[in-house]
Amino acid sequence: MNKKxxxxxxxxxxxxxxxxxxxxxxxxxxxxxxxxxxxxINATLYGALIGGLLSNSLIKTEKKNF
Structure with a gap:
């Protein structure tokens, strides 16, 4: 994982x-x-979880060629 x-x-x-x-x-x-x-607290934590998962799923990763 990088800083971005x-x-x-x-x-x-x-x-x-x-x-x-x-x-x-x-x-x-x-x-x-x-x-x-x-x-x-439940609604806030659930929202944080969903927000983190959604934002992380939108990140493009570089494919490594072997």
Whole structure:
């Protein structure tokens, strides 16, 4: 992994965490029985996970020829 890959992944994690919290804040779960959106920490961590995975999957890697 190079520096560019790490920075892109961290930005994706940050954006995902913010999006997860905003989803909790504006949509959330009224009954409190929703596993992901019932607590802000759960929604934030889930958003960070998804953001990191998505941003990391968009990174093009160089193929090594043997």
């Amino acid at each position: 890959t790490i920075i892109i992944t961290l930005v994706g994690i940050l954006i995902g965490a913010v999006a997860g919290y905003l989803y909790y804040h504006y949509v959330g779960c009224i009954t409190g029985t929703c596993v992901i959106t019932s607590k802000p």
